[in-house]
Amino acid sequence: EPEVTQTPSHQVTQMGQEVILRCVPISNHLYFYWYRQILGQKVEFLVSFYNNEISEKSEIFDDQFSVERPDGSNFTLKIRSTKLEDSAMYFCASTGTGNEKLFFGSGTQLSVL
Amino acid sequence: GESVGLHLPTLSVQEGDNSIINCAYSNSASDYFIWYKQESGKGPQFIIDIRSNMDKRQGQRVTVLLNKTVKHLSLQIAATQPGDSAVYFCAETPNSGNTPLVFGKGTRLSVIA
Numbered sequence: 498e499p500e501v502t503q504t505p506s507h508q509v510t511q512m513g514q515e516v517i518l519r520c521v522p523i524s525n526h527l528y529f530y531w532y533r534q535i536l537g538q539k540v541e542f543l544v545s546f547y548n549n550e551i552s553e554k555s556e557i558f559d560d561q562f563s564v565e566r567p568d569g570s571n572f573t574l575k576i577r578s579t580k581l582e583d584s585a586m587y588f589c590a591s592t593g594t595g596n597e598k599l600f601f602g603s604g605t606q607l608s609v610l
Numbered sequence: 611g612e613s614v615g616l617h618l619p620t621l622s623v624q625e626g627d628n629s630i631i632n633c634a635y636s637n638s639a640s641d642y643f644i645w646y647k648q649e650s651g652k653g654p655q656f657i658i659d660i661r662s663n664m665d666k667r668q669g670q671r672v673t674v675l676l677n678k679t680v681k682h683l684s685l686q687i688a689a690t691q692p693g694d695s696a697v698y699f700c701a702e703t704p705n706s707g708n709t710p711l712v713f714g715k716g717t718r719l720s721v722i723a
Contacts, residue, residue, distance in 0.1 A: 501653075530710070540654060540699060540713040553710055588653050597642060599711060601653035 499523045501602035503589050509608045510579055518574045518605045520589030529572045530590040530599060531564065533557070540588065546572065547595070579609045622720045629687040631717045633700035636681060640702040644711065645674060645685045649696045657685070657698075687719075695721045 502521040510516050522529050531543040545552040546564055554562075563575045572591075576583055586606050590599040623629045635643075641662035646654035660667045660674045660683075667674050673686040683700050697718050701711040 503653075532713075539715045540701075542710040542712070545710055555710075590653075598644070598656055598659060599654075600656065601646075603651075603653045 499600075501589055501591055501600050503587075503602035503605050505605060506603065507606045507608070509610065512581055512609055513578050516576050516579055516607065518576075518587050518589075518607070520572045520574070520602055521570050522572055522589065522591030523593075523600055524570070526591035526593045526600075528552075528592045528595050529564075529566070530592075531574045532588045532590060532601075533585040534588065534604075535585045543574070543587075576607075579607075581609050583607060584609045619715070620718045620720065622722055623690050625690060625692060625721050625723050627690055629685075629690045629694070629719055631685045631687075631698045631719065633683040633685075633714050634681060635683065635700070635702050635714075637702065637704065637712070638681065639704040640681075642703050643674070643676060643683050644701045645672075645683075646699045646701060646713075647694075647696045648699060648716070654699060690719075690721050692721045692723055695719055 501523055504519045508516055529546040532540050533543055534540045542555050544554040544558045544564055561577045565573050584607055586604040588604045589602045592599045644659040645657040647657050648654045658669045658672050658674050660676050665676055671688045675684045687694055697716040699713050699716045701713045703709050703711050
């Protein structure tokens, strides 16, 4: 069964450093998303991406965040200068039908020290 | 603001019993709902979805009920098994344009063997 793949599974970084979280969505999907989940809390929307541009973004997705689809398979989330409060599990998701039946990856646990 | 929430944060059931997990939503424009299961260290896994033109939908051992009058959603799991132990999230969207899924806080289901 096709799945969304995320790397790395864990990322530890120093405050102020840049991190790039990587995702390979399901191959025939067209809509891509990043969500995050702070420990013990609900899953929060960050950004959606379709047709090579951001469709929607939340208040969390400020100027420190960016997304990119550098080729036909990868979808990345970059945090330019990490803060302690960026520590969370980051999930990539994709769907072929826009906001329906999102398929999630296993996540990248980001720890900012 | 409008939000999706859950009545009970934890639920313990005996193996073999039926489980009912509840979710309240406040966005009257919501017309598409999903239940996700999240096991420890993993991403949300799609269980079942329902559109607002339906009251009930059944899957394998799971049933989702939608009461639009009181804006209530429930997930019923028949013959609960130890493998059902996880956190369950409801999520909703007005499904208009690219409005992202909004997740509730989650209910932890513990199955007692």
